[in-house]
Amino acid sequence: MSKIVIRNGALEDKKYLIEWLKEPNVLRWFPMCDDREIEDAANLWVSYAKQKALLVAEVNNEAAGMINLYLSPYDKLNRQALFAVIVQEKFRSQGVGRRLIEEMMEKAREEFGLDLIHLEVYDGNPAIRLYERLGFERYGYHPNFIKWKNEYLGKILMQKKL
Amino acid sequence: MDKWDIRYTNLSDQKFLRKWLDDSEDLKWFAFTKKEEVDVAVRNWMYYSKYQCSITAVIDNEPVGIATLFLMPYRKICHKAMFYLIVNKKNRGMGIGFSLLKNVCHLAKTYFKLEGLYIELYEGCPLIALLEKQGFQKLFEQNHYVMIDGEKKKRLVFEKDLRE
Numbered sequence: 451m452s453k454i455v456i457r458n459g460a461l462e463d464k465k466y467l468i469e470w471l472k473e474p475n476v477l478r479w480f481p482m483c484d485d486r487e488i489e490d491a492a493n494l495w496v497s498y499a500k501q502k503a504l505l506v507a508e509v510n511n512e513a514a515g516m517i518n519l520y521l522s523p524y525d526k527l528n529r530q531a532l533f534a535v536i537v538q539e540k541f542r543s544q545g546v547g548r549r550l551i552e553e554m555m556e557k558a559r560e561e562f563g564l565d566l567i568h569l570e571v572y573d574g575n576p577a578i579r580l581y582e583r584l585g586f587e588r589y590g591y592h593p594n595f596i597k598w599k600n601e602y603l604g605k606i607l608m609q610k611k612l
Numbered sequence: 613m614d615k616w617d618i619r620y621t622n623l624s625d626q627k628f629l630r631k632w633l634d635d636s637e638d639l640k641w642f643a644f645t646k647k648e649e650v651d652v653a654v655r656n657w658m659y660y661s662k663y664q665c666s667i668t669a670v671i672d673n674e675p676v677g678i679a680t681l682f683l684m685p686y687r688k689i690c691h692k693a694m695f696y697l698i699v700n701k702k703n704r705g706m707g708i709g710f711s712l713l714k715n716v717c718h719l720a721k722t723y724f725k726l727e728g729l730y731i732e733l734y735e736g737c738p739l740i741a742l743l744e745k746q747g748f749q750k751l752f753e754q755n756h757y758v759m760i761d762g763e764k765k766k767r768l769v770f771e772k773d774l775r776e
Contacts, residue, residue: 590752
């Protein structure tokens with residue numbers, strides 16, 4: 451089994467994120483739909499590298515996945531954070547997503563003092579099973595959150611106390 | 613007849629919004645608290661006025677309340693928007709909040725063709741009763757989301773379906 455190495459992410463890792471978001475069928479699980487929107491979202495995502503709230507998983511020295519914590523700029527909200535995770539298609543089902551989330555949960559608790567992390571995922575996303583296995587519980591649902599080509603998808607909101 | 617008028621927000625309204633947000637009691641219901649946080653948030657809030665998606669209630673040409681649609685930047689999610697609403701403390705209880713809410717729903721539906729309007733609030737926020745009167749329904753709540761006066765409070769999300 452390949453060894454998964456987790457390292458802090460950097461702004462330069464944006465290129466991997468963009469590449470993975472452009473893989474076939476990936477964007478259906480994200481709110482972006484074109485290159486401009488992908489670029490915009492990727493800029494925001496990797497900007498958390500400055501706060502060391504971006505992690506990259508490598509398998510055989512190749513970037514395989516990424517996770518960030520959207521740390522709030524506001525004191526009032528600094529005990530919880532939303533996160534987003536992505537794994538390159540060819541590295542899926544190899545434990546990369548799990549390792550990224552586990553490492554980020556530890557970092558969230560130990561380094562950022564968070565006691566709650568949460569995520570947003572769209573109806574039918576196969577990653578929901580992983581989130582459940584990691585102890586995330588559904589706390590809300592936003593119906594019809596995505597509308598694309600006249601079809602709607604709801605947003606499922608899940609959280610885990612740390 | 614109403615004592616106030618409703619017009620599009622302009623950038624000169626920013627100083628009024630900033631002043632209203634000096635009130636620590638009102639600030640409880642917003643994510644920002646510290647002076648520098650409020651300054652940044654007010655600038656971001658007023659930025660939306662350039663899209664004509666923000667309205668201001670005025671009495672004798674002086675702003676007394678603002679409601680703003682935070683239009684989504686991505687096409688898949690731009691059929692809904694979040695909004696903020698505030699009324700100057702001394703002008704409350706006159707129906708200005710209700711009027712702003714009604715007008716911002718109308719703007720969202722007729723001009724921006726939005727299908728839904730939602731708002732994120734914290735437990736105990738006095739705006740909840742007004743929202744319910746205007747047909748907003750609670751979608752979900754999240755415990756332990758925000759620290760207010762040293763206590764962890766819930767985040768509540770209310771939405772109105774504008775397709776009805």
